[in-house]
Amino acid sequence: MANTGWDEFEIGAMLRSFDGKIDDIAGTLQEDRAYSPNNSFVASVADWRIEKPVFNKDYCIDCQFCWIYCPDISIIARDKKMIGIDMDHCKGCGICVEVCPTNPKSLLMFPEQAEEEAELANWPAKDEEK
Amino acid sequence: MSEMKKIKNLKEFSTSADRFEGANLLCPGCAHSIIVREILNATNDDLVLGASTGCLEVCTAVYPYTSWDASWIHIGFENSSTAVAGAESMYNALKTKGRLKQPDRNPKFVAFGGDGASYDIGFQWISGCMERNHNMMYVVLDNEVYANTGGQRSSSTPIGGSNTTSPAGTHSYGEKHNKKDMMGIMAAHNIPYTAQVAPNKWKDMVKKIQKGFATEGAVFINAVSPCTTEWKFDPKDTMALTDLSTDSLVFPLYEVIDGKEWNITYRPKNVVPVEEYLAAQGRFKHLFKDQYKHMIKEWQERVDENWAYLNRREEARV
Incomplete structure (x- = not known):
């Protein structure tokens, strides 16, 4: 995903904030979350x-x-x-x-x-x- | 999960796990993210969010990054309100048909827009959502200018402000028209809840947001968001400027229930002269020249008049 050029990008894009499924984000502190490379938290x-x-x-x-x-x-x-x-x-x-x-x-x-x-x-x- | 999150004091509030992430590209000292955080942290429920084109949208969704830890969509400049209203309608349809996968969850629908997207471009769409009384909240991040595109005036820009399309100079004091009374217009839709909030009064704000989430039907929130770039003040002074705006009554904090019950929720102990609010911002610098000094007096009179009007509405209960 991070290596995709701008013209290889599909229309109607979806970025996932996390890897896998988090059921209760509001109850999960930042250190316990599995951030995906698309989350600005990693930047x-x-x-x-x-x-x-x-x-x-x-x-x-x-x-x-x-x-x-x-x-x-x-x-x-x-x-x-x-x-x-x-x-x-x-x-x-x-x-x-x-x-x-x-x-x-x-x-x-x-x-x-x-x-x-x-x-x-x-x-x-x-x-x-x- | 659907009961209200209990927030008694700031220490308790600070245990919230933020669902809005850092390393977004908003300017240092931008009030937008302070407002967004206070809103998202006011609930533990799932969120369905939308944002109109504007500072908040372009800065929080820069490919390949997203700063949102909740379902979030951007479509166009005008239609965050209708996009979220559509999601809410779909949710209701699935609920009626019994096809929700997790029927015990109680998602909240919130759309964000800047003042350009709300006062001008998306006005008709928002009006439609409010008129159809969708169970959603629309939040205006009101920084009184098209900050994202370089500081053009919007219909939220107040008289006397110098902007790129209404610059002040030897022949002009800047913006010629007064700010649109969006709160009045939205209250006139007779929606269940309309409120004006400011990020410095976090307790008042969280209370209003929770009230909005608990309300069945359309909720309109107008949040003052001082813009360090276009209002021209030092980034560290964002909160000081928000204090000035609420204490000088330029942004009075009040709520309207069903378009009838007007309640003023914050009465400053010491009302600050409007002059101090104007003096703190570079966009009003020219008003202190002899040529335009009369504007300051007019400003004060206008703010006083509006405050008296709000007090009359509160008393009259109509």
Whole structure:
């Protein structure tokens, strides 16, 4: 399928999201799904990013604002906890940082090439003025 | 499976397994996918989806990829509403004949369209679906412009916006005509449920969507979707702009039941002046020049008038 040219493509095409049959998609988490090569989940838009979000779980209060307002399904929340960022699908828009309510923020934007561990070590302190 | 999904708070909501996938090609900071996620996550039932040509369609179905984990179809610019209505009719026919393979499942039928596909091109088709009262939901992702084709004005574009086909300059303040009152038109079809939603008020939105899913008959949803590319603001400010649009009452959140019962569902504690909403967007930049400053006052008056009208409708119950 992936090697089919555009003119070999049948009219009225159907793309299958999964390999095989999933009976209850709404009850199956992403890691348990058998994605087909046609699902955009297997693709990456990581090269769109100029800045990347870095997550500091020390300050996170699991409010899930970032989860609900992420346009790219890149905030991974499991068991009501925010556990990380899906860097294959994050486009670096920065909405998660804007909606983060903690002080200091538990998500911040850094240049794409920044070292995550160095940034975490130099995390800004609490801003008293707020 | 057909009972309503219980969503009390955001933590509970965050346990949902998304049926809309990443690595779609929507712009960074696009509100479309936030709205789509909130709608799809509002139910655990099977979904039959359709999308009209528009940003959402071209960005989520780029060969060889699909971003949808549910039955999804695209046909043309105008007919996502009728395609989904057709699927719903077929489902009902099979149900009547007892030929459904899994009769215990309770699929929901949802059609998506941009404002161009809904306010202009697909208007007649949507009107037909609403008039025939199919058991489906039609969702408009209202970004007030043909964003996919390069920012031409649509009949949803408000007065004063600068777009490629209605540019602002020394002789023009941009778009000359006011936004079509689609909510009023759809409510006048006397359909069971019409609602205006915004992604920043997720609880209000999920409540309305669940109410829509529980309704037997046609449901029309108008969702405000700030467009970072055509409204010209920074992608990170999408939610801030949505807040401005609901708090300045430019997009009041309300619902209409059976075309009679108008309910305002969100009354901002601090109403923001419309000027702040306009100032946050590049497409209204020229309104702050001396030449066009009178437009801002007219904007405020129009928004106030509309809010007073909604309040009167709510009170009158007609």
